[in-house]
Amino acid sequence: MSAITIRNLKEETHRAIKARAVKNARSAEAEVRAILDEALFPPDRIKLGTALWELGRKYGGVDLDIERDQSPVEPAVFD
Secondary structure, three states: OOOOOOOOOOHHHHHHHHHHHHHOOOOHHHHHHHHHHHHHOOOOOOOHHHHHHHHHHHOOOOOOOOOOOOOOOOOOOOO
């Protein structure tokens, strides 16, 4: 896991983080992680797969006739 140091944090911001952490029954460090995760990965974000699916659906979709190759896999040889 990576770590960061935040310098010059306003005292009022630090107090707000600690108050929010108490409210959510976690440490200030865990609260900061939660804040960053919520900001960077909001639950309502559209992921790439969903966006591509919606784009294909907009244009009528695509039917692909795909069959898996059933032949046995040869092991790699490292000489």
